[in-house]
Amino acid sequence: MIFTIEAQKRTNTKHSELTALREQGLIPAVIYGKALESTPIAVKRNEFLKCYKKSFQELSFYEIILDGQKYHTILKDKQIHPVSRDFLHLDFMLVEATAMMEFEIPLQFVGEPIGVKTGGFLETLQRTVKISCKAEDAPEEITIDISGMQIGDSLHIKDLPQGNWQYKDNPDTALLVVLAQRVEEAEAPKEAEEVSTEEKTE
Incomplete structure (x- = not known):
């Protein structure tokens, strides 16, 4: 753009x-x-x-x-x-068209993960990624299909598509993860009923 x-x-x-x-x-x-x-x-x-x-x-x-x-x-x-x-x-x-530069590229996640359809939820950790390349090789965005992700799956820098650029972030940096819904906290145990005791009389 x-x-x-x-x-x-x-x-x-x-x-x-x-x-x-x-x-x-x-x-x-x-x-x-x-x-x-x-x-x-x-x-x-x-x-x-x-x-x-x-x-x-x-x-x-x-x-x-x-x-x-x-x-x-x-x-x-x-x-x-x-x-x-x-x-x-x-x-x-x-x-400069021929100079190597660093760019911050938006990530576009498409599709609804299987894990979300089966009750999980998607947590997005990072929406952009830094790359190094010539200006003429820089993509306007990087699109990733996440529809096949199950509960427990995560997407990392190393999983992104390759091109005429180098990713500057750590390859193991997580971008998003599909998590299971949090289990509702167990109900607090009911307070024990106080047992009344008769006063002892001599």
């Missing part, structure tokens, strides 16, 4: 200036790469958010248009306010 975003150069670097920029509906950012020195830019918040919300399902690239020139990039890093969750800063890195 490729998004196109207009950007403008910026010269402001002070905290107060960056705050004023955000109040204008812009997000401070930077674009950099081997063929481009780190360049401070700003993008429209609403325009970026529309793209960002669509980027979770597959690998996404951002075509940054700056001064009439188009730069093919990937969102490499982001800073988010811990309370408001607003974007404070974005890092866009140039993507």
